[in-house]
Amino acid sequence: MSRVCAGVRGLRRGIMVEAGRDCKDVVTQLAAVSRALDRAGFTIVASGLRECMMRETEEELEKLFLALA
Template sequence: MQVDEDAVGAVLNRLRRAQGQLAGVIAMIEAGRDCKDVVTQLAAVSRALDRAGFKIVASGMRQCMAAADGAAPPMSEAELEKLFLTLA
């Protein structure tokens, strides 16, 4: 499965945002910031990563549905379920 070109930009933006947020969390911990602030930022990093993963899975589902016309082997329901559960 490949991520379609339209989704690549969105996924990369989300991953870069998560990367920046994670660097911020590291700096917060090193600076001895309040636990509540650190946890809030960690949750934001987690959401950004989840959204990137869901975007990739959604792209795969679109490809799978498009492949139903016989152009490429479709992804099985079990494979799609496994992808979703990986993110759960």
């Protein structure tokens, strides 16, 4: 999550743009943040899956997984 936070801070404050970074670098950073968020989401789901399965219906679990896509 620290990678996500650092990446977003750089993008949010416009640091990359203000520093004159190439568009390709900005898009690459956005993609890296997106992948890191995806991994974090899947990690959270995987670690809590047993508990979720006990509490949630199959339909609710399906909605949760689709929200990650």
